[in-house]
Amino acid sequence: MRSAIEVENLSFKYMGSEFFTLRDVSLRVDEGEFAVIAGATGCGKSTLFKCIIGLIPQMYQGDYSGRVRVKGIDPSRVPISRVAQLAGLVFQNPDNQLFALTVENDVAFALENLGLEREEIERRISRAFKIMGIEDLRNKSPFELSGGQKQRVAIASVLALEPEILLLDEPTSSLDGATAKKLLDELREINRRDGITVLISEHRLDLVLREASRLIVMDEGKIIADDDPRSVVRRLLSEDYDAVELPKLSKIAWSLRLCGDGAIPLTQKEFVGLMLRCSR
Amino acid sequence: MSFSLLQSLRYRSLETPIHRLDPRVKLLASLSFLSTALLFGDFWGGLLSVSTAIILTQLVLLGVARSASYLLTTIRGATPLVALVFILSLWGAWDLTPQLVELIYRATGSSIRFLAFITSFNLFFLTTSPDEFGKLMLKLRIPYVYTFTFVAAVRLAPVIADEAQEIINAQRSRGVEFERGNPVKRVRALVGVFIPLLVNSLRRAYEMAEALEVKCFGASSRRTTLRDIKATRRDYKAALLVLSITGAVFAAKYLGLFTGLP
Numbered sequence: 001m002r003s004a005i006e007v008e009n010l011s012f013k014y015m016g017s018e019f020f021t022l023r024d025v026s027l028r029v030d031e032g033e034f035a036v037i038a039g040a041t042g043c044g045k046s047t048l049f050k051c052i053i054g055l056i057p058q059m060y061q062g063d064y065s066g067r068v069r070v071k072g073i074d075p076s077r078v079p080i081s082r083v084a085q086l087a088g089l090v091f092q093n094p095d096n097q098l099f100a101l102t103v104e105n106d107v108a109f110a111l112e113n114l115g116l117e118r119e120e121i122e123r124r125i126s127r128a129f130k131i132m133g134i135e136d137l138r139n140k141s142p143f144e145l146s147g148g149q150k151q152r153v154a155i156a157s158v159l160a161l162e163p164e165i166l167l168l169d170e171p172t173s174s175l176d177g178a179t180a181k182k183l184l185d186e187l188r189e190i191n192r193r194d195g196i197t198v199l200i201s202e203h204r205l206d207l208v209l210r211e212a213s214r215l216i217v218m219d220e221g222k223i224i225a226d227d228d229p230r231s232v233v234r235r236l237l238s239e240d241y242d243a244v245e246l247p248k249l250s251k252i253a254w255s256l257r258l259c260g261d262g263a264i265p266l267t268q269k270e271f272v273g274l275m276l277r278c279s280r
Numbered sequence: 281m282s283f284s285l286l287q288s289l290r291y292r293s294l295e296t297p298i299h300r301l302d303p304r305v306k307l308l309a310s311l312s313f314l315s316t317a318l319l320f321g322d323f324w325g326g327l328l329s330v331s332t333a334i335i336l337t338q339l340v341l342l343g344v345a346r347s348a349s350y351l352l353t354t355i356r357g358a359t360p361l362v363a364l365v366f367i368l369s370l371w372g373a374w375d376l377t378p379q380l381v382e383l384i385y386r387a388t389g390s391s392i393r394f395l396a397f398i399t400s401f402n403l404f405f406l407t408t409s410p411d412e413f414g415k416l417m418l419k420l421r422i423p424y425v426y427t428f429t430f431v432a433a434v435r436l437a438p439v440i441a442d443e444a445q446e447i448i449n450a451q452r453s454r455g456v457e458f459e460r461g462n463p464v465k466r467v468r469a470l471v472g473v474f475i476p477l478l479v480n481s482l483r484r485a486y487e488m489a490e491a492l493e494v495k496c497f498g499a500s501s502r503r504t505t506l507r508d509i510k511a512t513r514r515d516y517k518a519a520l521l522v523l524s525i526t527g528a529v530f531a532a533k534y535l536g537l538f539t540g541l542p
Contacts, residue, residue: 053494055494058493081493084495099431112506115501
């Protein structure tokens with residue numbers, strides 16, 4: 001499998017800060033993966049994303065060491081617009097990333113900035129609208145949209161760049177549970193159907209781990225766990241680690257010692273299956 | 281007063297022939313109102329001054345655009361300023377003009393001219409969406425960075441207004457009173473709103489700058505646009521009409537058809 005993102009011994013300290021936000025982080029995300037990064041607020045998830053896209057060190061000054069490659073390109077040395085066409089970054093707050101006065105213009109914004117021909121812009125935005133299922137919002141103003149709709153538009157505007165990698169920094173933080181679940185399902189679908197590599201930082205592990213192929217946990221700027229979600233959850237439960245909100249059903253199964261050496265349930269279905277097996 | 285003036289310039293999305301006009305034609309019309317009012321707005325033809333004609337024309341056009349009431353709001357909001365102009369005109373010409381009636385005519389003329397001047401862009405702003413305005417700025421070859429600044433300001437104004445309201449509510453729930461006390465106390469209470477709003481706005485500006493970078497802002501010197509403004513035959517006819525009327529007014533002035541005070 002070819003790597004989509006490679007990070008080697010990356011450390012970063014913001015100018016004026018006393019502490020390193022990232023400490024010797026090494027990570028490799030392969031093409032087609034759906035990887036989740038979890039960690040307490042301030043653990044360095046957003047900073048890592050900014051390093052991957054090149055905002056650090058190009059926009060933020062500080063002590064930067066290590067090596068980052070996105071599809072073989074060093075994001076610290078090429079224009080951010082070039083990296084953005086390979087790896088699209090969706091920020092936490094959709095209000096600060098929707099600029100235009102209609103949804104259509106917003107999705108076309110990055111493509112217009114690249115100077116693409118009108119026909120190509122039309123083709124790409126139609127595709128992005130279709131992928132996110134927001135064709136009906138095309139002529140609406142961002143003011144009229146709900147939080148979930150705004151986040152969908154923000155993702156569509158990044159997808160219009162046709163990136164091979166999608167980076168999402170806590171995209172569901174302002175959404176209710178049902179909307180968050182729907183959005184995460186859609187992201188998984190994009191990953192499967194379109195083969196886009198997804199790296200998502202997320203607090204709601206109950207919702208996202210069902211679909212994730214990998215779970216990376218960060219703590220105080222370091223990666224402390226990186227494996228398939230079930231193994232990571234088991235390890236964190238065994239260590240009584242509480243800086244990350246692990247899936248509640250996994251915690252219940254663990255506290256009741258239902259799992260033994262078997263698999264930790266990550267979903268309701270798996271939990272019920274485990275309960276039924278235990279009752280027999 | 282100033283608030284009602286600004287409110288009366290806010291675009292309302294409506295489907296009318298005036299709203300559908302090319303923004304360039306509306307800009308041309310507003311520029312025509314402005315220049316006419318500036319150059320010879322206080323000339324009288326019979327009982328009607330040129331400025332009165334400008335205001336009435338706008339009233340009719342905005343009536344077609346179902347927005348005439350907003351022009352009246354502007355006029356109402358501007359009344360204290362117009363009254364000030366009237367008083368200043370009377371005071372300034374007191375020693376120069378012996379006739380009281382002529383003095384009043386002159387002061388009235390100046391006031392109406394001032395009103396025509398400040399309402400000259402009502403037609404444009406009330407019937408042109410910020411989006412169209414942005415495209416118009418591009419057509420006028422204004423660098424995109426300025427156009428974007430304008431569009432982003434329009435886009436973010438309601439977001440910041442909501443944020444200010446949230447801060448005011450939060451301060452109220454902590455017992456801060458904004459409507460009571462002497463002016464110094466009121467201003468001091470507003471400082472408590474202004475500082476968090478400023479801090480939030482700076483943070484927002486940083487986040488927007490990041491988002492702009494990843495949306496390839498400035499990546500190409502030849503930025504393209506998905507939707508452009510295109511003039512139709514109707515727009516050309518309207519532009520011709522505006523130019524003809526403006527030309528006729530200018531011709532009338534230079535041919536001496538304005539007879540001066542009635």
